[in-house]
Amino acid sequence: xxxxxxxxxxxxxxxxxxxxxxxxxxxxxxxxxxxxxxxxxxxxxxxxxxxxxxxxxxxxxxxxxxxxxxxxxxxxxxxxxxxxxxxxxxxxxxxxxxxxxxxxxxxxxxxxxxxxxxxxxxxxxxxxxxxxxxxxxxxxxxxxxxxxxxxxxxxxxxxxxxxxxxxxxxxxxxxxxxxxxxxxxxxxxxxxxxxxxxxxxxxxxxxxxxxxxxxxxxxxxxxxxxxxxxxxxxxxxxxxxxxxxxxxxxxxxxxxxxxxxxxxxxxxxxxxxxxxxxxxxxxxxxxxxxxxxxxxxxxxxxxxxxxxxxxxxxxxxxxxxxxxxxxxxxxxxxxxxxxx
Amino acid sequence: xxxxxxxxxxxxxxxxxxxxxxxxxxxxxxxxxxxxxxxxxxxxxxxxxxxxxxxxxxxxxxxxxxxxxxxxxxxxxxxxxxxxxxxxxxxxxxxxxxxxxxxxxxxxxxxxxxxxxxxxxxxxxxxxxxxxxxxxxxxxxxxxxxxxxxxxxxxxxxxxxxxxxxxxxxxxxxxxxxxxxxxxxxxxxxxxxxxxxxxxxxxxxxxxxxxxxxxxxxxxxxxxxxxxxxxxxxxxxxxxxxxxxxxxxxxxxxxxxxxxxxxxxxxxxxxxxxxxxxxxxxxxxxxxxxxxxxxxxxxxxxxxxxxxxxxxxxxxxxxxxxxxxxxxxxxxxxxxxxxx
DNA sequence: ATCTTTATCGGGAACGATTGCGTTAAAATA
DNA sequence: TATTTTAACGCAATCGTTCCCGATAAAGAT
Numbered sequence: 001x002x003x004x005x006x007x008x009x010x011x012x013x014x015x016x017x018x019x020x021x022x023x024x025x026x027x028x029x030x031x032x033x034x035x036x037x038x039x040x041x042x043x044x045x046x047x048x049x050x051x052x053x054x055x056x057x058x059x060x061x062x063x064x065x066x067x068x069x070x071x072x073x074x075x076x077x078x079x080x081x082x083x084x085x086x087x088x089x090x091x092x093x094x095x096x097x098x099x100x101x102x103x104x105x106x107x108x109x110x111x112x113x114x115x116x117x118x119x120x121x122x123x124x125x126x127x128x129x130x131x132x133x134x135x136x137x138x139x140x141x142x143x144x145x146x147x148x149x150x151x152x153x154x155x156x157x158x159x160x161x162x163x164x165x166x167x168x169x170x171x172x173x174x175x176x177x178x179x180x181x182x183x184x185x186x187x188x189x190x191x192x193x194x195x196x197x198x199x200x201x202x203x204x205x206x207x208x209x210x211x212x213x214x215x216x217x218x219x220x221x222x223x224x225x226x227x228x229x230x231x232x233x234x235x236x237x238x239x240x241x242x243x244x245x246x247x248x249x250x251x252x253x254x255x256x257x258x259x260x261x262x263x264x265x266x267x268x269x270x271x272x273x274x275x276x277x278x279x280x281x282x283x284x285x286x287x288x289x290x291x292x293x294x295x296x297x298x299x300x301x302x303x304x305x306x307x308x309x310x311x312x313x314x315x316x317x318x319x320x321x322x323x324x325x326x327x328x329x330x331x332x333x334x335x336x337x338x339x340x
Numbered sequence: 341x342x343x344x345x346x347x348x349x350x351x352x353x354x355x356x357x358x359x360x361x362x363x364x365x366x367x368x369x370x371x372x373x374x375x376x377x378x379x380x381x382x383x384x385x386x387x388x389x390x391x392x393x394x395x396x397x398x399x400x401x402x403x404x405x406x407x408x409x410x411x412x413x414x415x416x417x418x419x420x421x422x423x424x425x426x427x428x429x430x431x432x433x434x435x436x437x438x439x440x441x442x443x444x445x446x447x448x449x450x451x452x453x454x455x456x457x458x459x460x461x462x463x464x465x466x467x468x469x470x471x472x473x474x475x476x477x478x479x480x481x482x483x484x485x486x487x488x489x490x491x492x493x494x495x496x497x498x499x500x501x502x503x504x505x506x507x508x509x510x511x512x513x514x515x516x517x518x519x520x521x522x523x524x525x526x527x528x529x530x531x532x533x534x535x536x537x538x539x540x541x542x543x544x545x546x547x548x549x550x551x552x553x554x555x556x557x558x559x560x561x562x563x564x565x566x567x568x569x570x571x572x573x574x575x576x577x578x579x580x581x582x583x584x585x586x587x588x589x590x591x592x593x594x595x596x597x598x599x600x601x602x603x604x605x606x607x608x609x610x611x612x613x614x615x616x617x618x619x620x621x622x623x624x625x626x627x628x629x630x631x632x633x634x635x636x637x638x639x640x641x642x643x644x645x646x647x648x649x650x651x652x653x654x655x656x657x658x659x660x661x662x663x664x665x666x667x668x669x670x671x672x673x674x675x676x677x678x679x680x
Numbered sequence: 681a682t683c684t685t686t687a688t689c690g691g692g693a694a695c696g697a698t699t700g701c702g703t704t705a706a707a708a709t710a
Numbered sequence: 711t712a713t714t715t716t717a718a719c720g721c722a723a724t725c726g727t728t729c730c731c732g733a734t735a736a737a738g739a740t
Binding site: 005048050051052053054055057058063065072073074075076079080082083086090093095096097098099100107110111113114115116117118119139143259262263266284285286287288289290291292293302 | 419628
Binding site: 005007008009019020023024026027029051052054055056058059060 | 725726727728729
C-alpha cells in the first residue's frame with residue numbers, strides 16, 4: 001500500500017515539455033524563459049507536486065538526512081540533546097533518523113550498519129556503555145562519513161566532539177560537598193570505560209586530593225549500564241552501605257544513577273541529607289521539586305545538541321575532508337539545593 | 341564530503357559477472373548456482389558491500405522508513421512513546437524519522453510536507469495543540485499514506501488510532517479526589533480543541549455529576565500550548581487563585597501542566613495537599629520522589645508506541661488499502677500518593 | 681547578407697538496484 | 711541421435727531526477 005505520487009514526467013506530458021525543462025523550472029535554473037517557468041510552477045503547485053527525495057538522493061549522492069544514535073531516547077538528557085539537534089536540522093532541511101542502542105554494543109552496531117547504507121549524510125553518536133570495539137565506526141569514518149560525538153566520545157577517532165565539562169562539573173560537585181563538611185564522599189560512577197566516567201572520576205579525585213582527603217577505592221562503585229536498570233544502582237549502593245565506614249555523601253555520575261540513588265534512599269528510608277547527602281549529574285527538570293530538592297550538575301543538553309548539529313552541518317557541506325577538528329567543551333551548571 | 345560506497349557494479353566488474361547475477365546472489369534468488377552465489381557473497385562481505393538504500397527505495401517504491409511527528413521530544417510521555425515505536429520499528433527493519441511540531445501548526449505542516457516527499461512509507465502523528473486545519477493530512481491520507489494517530493487524534497480522519505482511556509483516567513482521578521473529601525475541584529486543561537482534552541473534560545464532568553457536584557465553568561481553565569510554557573500554567577493557576585471560592589483540589593490535564601502546577605505551588609508556598617491537592621496526567625518517573633509524592637494518572641506510553649508501530653506495520657505491509665480501522669484504547673493507571 | 685552569439689529547450693545518459701525476458705549450454709527425455 | 715527441458719546467467723528497461731550536450735531559432739554583429 002503506497003501513495004501514487006505525481007512525477008516530473010506527469011508534468012512534462014501534460015504541458016508538452018521535456019522533463020529537463022520541467023526540472024529546470026523547478027530548480028529555478030537561469031536557462032529557461034520566465035513564462036514557461038511560471039507555467040510549470042503553477043501547474044506543479046496545482047497538482048501538488050513533490051520531488052521524490054529518494055531519486056534526488058540517488059542522483060545527488062546526498063540524502064539530506066542524518067543519523068542519531070543514543071543509548072535511550074526516554075532519558076531527559078538525551079531527549080534534550082535530540083531536541084537541540086532536531087531544531088537545527090529541520091531549519092537546514094535535514095531529516096533526523098533516530099535509533100537507540102539501549103547500552104548494547106550489538107544493537108548499536110546493527111543500527112549503525114543499517115543507517116550507513118548510503119542512507120545518511122552524517123552521524124551524531126553518543127556511544128553505549130558496552131562499546132569497546134570501534135572498528136566499524138572507525139571504518140565508516142575513514143571512508144568519509146562525517147561524524148560528531150556528543151557526550152560520550154571515542155578518543156581514537158579524530159573528529160568534532162561536543163562534551164560537557166565533566167571534569168570541572170565533577171570537581172565542583174565534590175568540592176561543594178567538601179565545603180559543606182562532608183568527608184566520606186562516595187562516587188557512584190557510570191561504566192569505567194566511558195569517556196565521561198573517566199573525566200568525572202578525575203574531577204572527583206582532584207577535589208578530594210586538593211582537600212587532602214585520601215581517595216579510597218571502595219568508595220568508588222560502578223554501574224555498568226549507567227543505571228539503566230534500577231537493580232544496578234541498588235547493588236552499587238548496597239555495597240557502599242555494607243562498608244564499615246559508610247559514606248556521608250554520594251556523588252552520582254549520571255542522570256539515571258542520580259535518580260536511582262534518590263529512589264534507593266527513599267526505599268531504605270535514608271534521610272537526605274541528614275543521613276546521607278546526594279548530588280549528581282542530572283538534566284531532569286523535576287529534580288528541583290523532589291523531596292528534598294536535589295542538588296545537581298546540569299549539562300547544557302539542548303545547546304550541546306545544537307552545537308553537534310552545527311558542527312555536523314559544517315562537515316557535511318564542506319567540499320574537502322576537514323583537517324582540523326574541535327572538541328567543544330560546554331560548561332556545566334551547579335545547582336545547589338537541599339540534598340547537600 | 342561524502343563516503344564513496346561500493347556498488348553492485350564494482351562487484352560484477354571484479355568477478356566478471358553481470359549486475360543481475362550479483363543482485364540475485366545478494367537477494368538469494370533460486371536461479372543462481374550455489375558456487376557463484378558463495379563467490380559473490382564472500383567477495384561482498386570482504387569489501388563490505390552495503391546496498392544503496394536510496395536506489396532500493398526508488399526501485400521498490402518503498403523506503404522502509406517511517407515518520408513520527410510529536411509536539412516535543414523532550415517530554416517524558418512522548419519520549420516513551422517514541423521508545424516504543426523505535427523498538428518495534430528497528431526489529432522490523434524500519435528507520436524512524438522524528439520531527440517535533442513544538443505545538444505549532446505551521447511547523448507541523450512543514451515537517452509533514454517534507455516527510456511526505458515520497459520519503460516515508462507511513463506516519464505516526466500526535467497532532468499539535470494548534471492544529472485546526474487537517475486538509476493536508478487528509479489529502480496524503482486519501483492518497484494512500486498509512487497513518488496512525490497516537491494520543492491526540494483527529495476524528496475526521498478514518499484510520500488506526502491508539503489512545504489512552506482518557507475518559508476513564510480523568511473519571512478515576514476526579515472520583516478519587518471526591519472520595520478523599522474534596523469538593524471544589526478545578527481542572528487545568530490542555531487546549532480545548534484537542535481530542536484528549538475533550539475526553540478528559542468529559543471524564544471530569546462525569547465524576548462530578550455522579551457525585552452531584554455542579555460543574556462550574558470558572559473552575560475549568562485552559563493552557564493552549566499544553567503547558568509548554570510555564571507562564572501559561574502560571575496564569576491559569578492565578579486565575580483560579582483569584583476566585584472568591586478557591587478550589588481545594590486541582591486536576592491537571594497533561595504532563596507539563598501537572599508538573600507546572602507543582603512548580604506553581606512550590607513557588608507560591610502553597611502546601612500540598614493541605615492547602616490544595618493535586619493530581620494529574622504524568623509519565624515522568626520522578627513524580628514518585630517529589631515533595632510530596634505526586635498522585636498521577638499514568639499512561640502506558642511505551643506500549644502505546646509499540647501498538648501504534650504494530651498497527652502501522654500492518655497497514656504498510658498489506659496489499660490492499662485497509663477498510664476496517666481500530667481505535668485501540670489502552671487503560672491508564674491511577675497511582676495514589678501523598679499529593680491528594 | 682552572412683556569421684556569431686545567446687536564449688530556450690529536448691535528447692539521453694547517468695545514479696544503483698531489481699527483474700522480466702532472452703540466451704546458452706548442459707542435462708534429461710524420447 | 712534428436713528433441714525437450716532446465717539451470718544459470720546476461721541484456722536492457724525501469725524507478726524519478728539531474729545535467730551535460732546538442733539543436734534550433736531569434737537576435738545581434740560585421
